[in-house]
Amino acid sequence: MVAGGSPFVHTLRVRYAEVDGQKIVYNAHYLTYLDVAITEYFRNFGIAFVDAAAFDIALVKATLEFKRPARLDDVLDIDVSVPRLGNASFTGRFRVCPHGRGAEHDPHLEAEIVYVSVSEEGRAVPIPDWVRQRIQAFEHPAAASGE
Numbered sequence: 001m002v003a004g005g006s007p008f009v010h011t012l013r014v015r016y017a018e019v020d021g022q023k024i025v026y027n028a029h030y031l032t033y034l035d036v037a038i039t040e041y042f043r044n045f046g047i048a049f050v051d052a053a054a055f056d057i058a059l060v061k062a063t064l065e066f067k068r069p070a071r072l073d074d075v076l077d078i079d080v081s082v083p084r085l086g087n088a089s090f091t092g093r094f095r096v097c098p099h100g101r102g103a104e105h106d107p108h109l110e111a112e113i114v115y116v117s118v119s120e121e122g123r124a125v126p127i128p129d130w131v132r133q134r135i136q137a138f139e140h141p142a143a144a145s146g147e
Helices: 029-044 129-139
Strands: 008-013 057-066 075-085 089-098 109-117
Touching (some): 008 029, 029 057
Antiparallel strands (some): 008 075, 075 089, 089 109
8 A cells, every 4th residue: 555665654663551461562552653753744744733723633434454463672663654635634644564674664654644624623624725835845855955
């Protein structure tokens, strides 16, 4: 689902509270990992969700493909990219791999999540231009610089 070469990677370690009796990551925790990764993706270029009046998002659809289990104390790299920007929605793509192995390694999980830009009241609103510009510059730096 996700091609290699994502421009942003967030690293985290599997904690005891996130595994089942077999010391395998319980499947619902992957959504938390992806939530942390998309938050850090935006924080990386100066967008924090502390001011919901400026920009906030809601998850509307998630597709997760479980490839192989991650285990207690594994260090994971979560590749994040935003390949599609709509008017009010965008798609995040994720690839969870062992730390330091790169995107070519067999992933633990691949995911695609559709998010919608929302108002403080929770209604869909267009993605603000300043957010759109930062995403596009981050995802496509050559196009943003006019090359």
